[in-house]
Amino acid sequence: MDIFLQQMVNGLTIGSLYALVALGYTMVYGVMRLINFAHGDLVAFSAFIGLSVYAQIFGESITSLVAVITVFVFTAAIVAFVGVLLERLAYRPLRTAPRLSAVVSALGAGLVIQNSVMLIWGPNMKIFPSNLFPSTIWEIGGIVITFTQVMILGVSSVLMVGLYFFIHQTKIGTAIRAVAIDQDAAKLMGINVNRIIMIIFIIGSALGAVAGLFIGTYYRGITFDMGWMYGLNAFVAAIMGGIGNIPGAMLGGLLLGLFNAMITGYISTQWAETFTFVLLIGILVLRPTGILGETVAEKV
Amino acid sequence: MKKMLPKIAASLAVCSILAGASVAADVIKIGVQAPITGSYASEGQSIDNGVKLIVEQYNAKGGILGKKIEVVTCDDQGAAQQAAICAKKLVNEGVKAVIGSYTSGATEAAQTTYHRAGVLQTSDGTSDSLIAHKYWTFFRNSFPNSAEAEYTAKYFVDGKQYKKIVILSDYSSYSTDLADATVKALKAKNANIIYEGKIKSGSQNFTATLTKIKSMDPDVIYFSGYYTDGGLLRAQQIQLGIKADFVGGDSNDNPDYMKLAGDSAKGTLLINVPTPDILPYDIAKTFLVDYKAKFNMAPASIWSLMNVDGLRAILHVMEQSKSDDTKVIAEGLHALKDFPGITGPVTFREDGERIGGGYMTYEVQADKSYKIVYQ
Secondary structure (H helix, E strand, O other), X not given: OHHHHHHHHHHHHHHHHHHHHHHHHHHHHHHHOOOOOOHHHHHHHHHHHHHHXXXXXXXXXXXXXXXXXXXXXXXXXXXXXXXXXXXXXXXXXXXXXXHHHHHHHHHHHHHHHHHHHHHHHOOOOXXXXXXXXXXXXXEEOOEEEEHHHHHHHHHHHHHHHHHHHHHHHOHHHHHHHHHHHOHHHHXXXXXXXXXXXXXXXXXXXXXXXXXXXXXXXXXXXXXXXXHHHHHHHHHHHHHHHXXXXXXXXXXXXXXXXXXXXXXXXXXXXXXXXXXXHHHHHHHHHHOOOOOOOOOOXXXX | OOOHHHHHHHHHHHHHHHHHHOOOOOEEEEEEEEOOOOOOHHHHHHHHHHHHHHHHHHHHOOOEOOEEEEEEEEEOOOOHHHHHHHHHHHHHHOOOEEEOOOOHHHHHHHHHHXXXXXXXXXXXXXXXXXXXXXXXXXXXXXXXXXXXXXXXXXXXXXXXXXXXXXXXXXXXXXXXXXXXXXXXXXXXXXXXXXXXXXOOOOOOOOHHHHHHHHOOOOOEEEEOOOHHHHHHHHHHHHHOOOOOEEEEOHHHOOHHHHHHHHHHHXXXXXXXXXXXXXXOOHHHHXXXXXXXXXXXXXXXXXXXXXXXXXXXXXXXXXXXXXXXXXXHHHHHHHHOOOEEEOOEXXXXXXXXXXXXXXXXXXXXXXXOOEEEEEO
């Protein structure tokens, strides 16, 4: 039983990382009907930014709560800026172009980010400082949980709940939902669509940055091409939960993490990915819009 | 092809210059075939330096069989085509033996030519295919994967007496081969392997596999893959509170392993051939001092020293048998038993494989230094 619970903890940790990244995919899709394939690489990019911010400001020696918060805030701000820049340069000029052009542009932007990371930080694995979080480990009834895991679970839940209320309770949130439903009508209602899209990219990129930093602190080794793997998994999570749907992305991420952990733990590593995609296909066959997806009007 | 011509012309020119310089018949020629330029240049130059140092020491004592030794070096650039040209060139030079090359590929490309000409060849290439032909001229001076596997099995069963063994590998051919060989060696010793698993290299999150392993309560987790995954495996193992020993194969022996595992690196057991600076033998220490004095740097890696041992064994047999006939030397080399080498005892099998293994187990200390715990 404790082994099962341990696998749950493992799965939920990685699942919340997937969920954070999936939110970036799903929000952009919800508003723009665009799969932002550069998002995964933005996540990898943020891990490297975090590494440099930390080395620049704190010289890899001092750690305190202030230091950690500074690293997270700085990194999120830089990555959010890059996200907005990405939208301006790669997506906005193509907003009226066929969807396929925008998707190709996104793939290209992803490669640009990935290769820039490689050229700036080098092709070798970089090691994240180990002292960002205390290395405390709790053992509760045979289940081991680390401080970093608690942070990942805690911070992601707060961010996700916060985002949910932001979208549903605030004026900007209402505007975002309006743009998601109908851009032209929203414009006629006096909503600045460009500004809403910018906000979407700021939020999505910042959440991705938090995920990237957690990946760095949790796994320590970061490589320029790791964004692809996290991006793909998060993309699957977003589709599973119903792309365009925010609670769906959270649910999809957590489910995917749990599912992966259980398959790896009880069946085999070799089959984990195969089963993941079988599950995805299964869900899409039964519910083409994903678990929580609404029946959206045909757009393509 | 246009680009190749100047190269060929250049090597022919080098050939004729060298041929002109060494008309005297009272020398014994030893060839070096190594990547002097290209990606493996540092390794190739180190092999060449090592050979020249040994030859210089012999010549200072009056040479061998009353003759001076002369070194003929050919740069194979670590490439098969160039290696084939080198082989012809060195054979035409009339060398008795060739030291090198560094890569298995370049060694294999030259092998047949040396065999036909009856020229001895000794190389550090670890590929299994090198001994597949069973050429009487070929002697491997390093150890293949199977040797590491046998050492590991001996250490686990006789040394540590592990009762519950977990073997992990990734999907690469090197890691799979090493894991398979280790499992085979362990089974031959009736060891109890409770789990054989694979991890996906680069996937970072190994907690699911490790949690499964935790439920089996093993004594040891052996990982045959690379340090990038090994370091994370170790860190996550400690995190999950799995008490088992962690033993890494040779590819975990890398400074980045220590960085990835962080504080968890302490207590890791690493199995590898020794790095030059911790070779325990007196001849090794003397050789390293001499090398440093002559070239003002340390040898590139253990592989140069393996090649030097190949040369030392050949020269030793020449002296013992008082013959420079390669057939006689080859027989002598096959008959050699535990010849004291820089990298450990040298013994060759009938197919040219070096028997034994200078493998050692290091325990990583709190300050990331190594302590030899088993030989």
